[in-house]
Amino acid sequence: MAPPKGRLWTGRVLTALATLFLLFDAAGKVMMPKQVVDACVRLGFPTNLGMTLAVLLGVSTVLYAIPKTAVLGAVLVTGYLGGAVAIQLRAGSPTFETVFPVIFGVVVWAGVYLRECRLWAVFPLRR
DSSP: OOOOHHHHHHHHHHHHHHHHHHHHHHHHHHHOOHHHHHHHHHHTOOGGGHHHHHHHHHHHHHHHHSGGGHHHHHHHHHHHHHHHHHHHHHHTOOHHHHHHHHHHHHHHHHHHHHHOHHHHHHSOOOO
């Protein structure tokens, strides 16, 4: 069963936007501009872990972007975002900075859910 075209394209757009944002975030962790270094210091996160985080996020994002591995990628991205929430909570960050990874996780899963019919059986939406 194929998803209706509207759902499919909405899912593709959400997936593309999430993928671009995540790859941009991974690139920032590789290049370590001043803003990223300042954020690491503020959060009490060692800057030498930037490349490790970039690789983890990059691999997870690529898996998310490939249709056959999208669900696995979404699970891995969700784990990464959970870590982001934990770090923000520990640092006492403002509410938006703490909640943003959760909101972003919803966008990631919405992208997969709208284009993957098999997930509809696992997580049915009822009227």
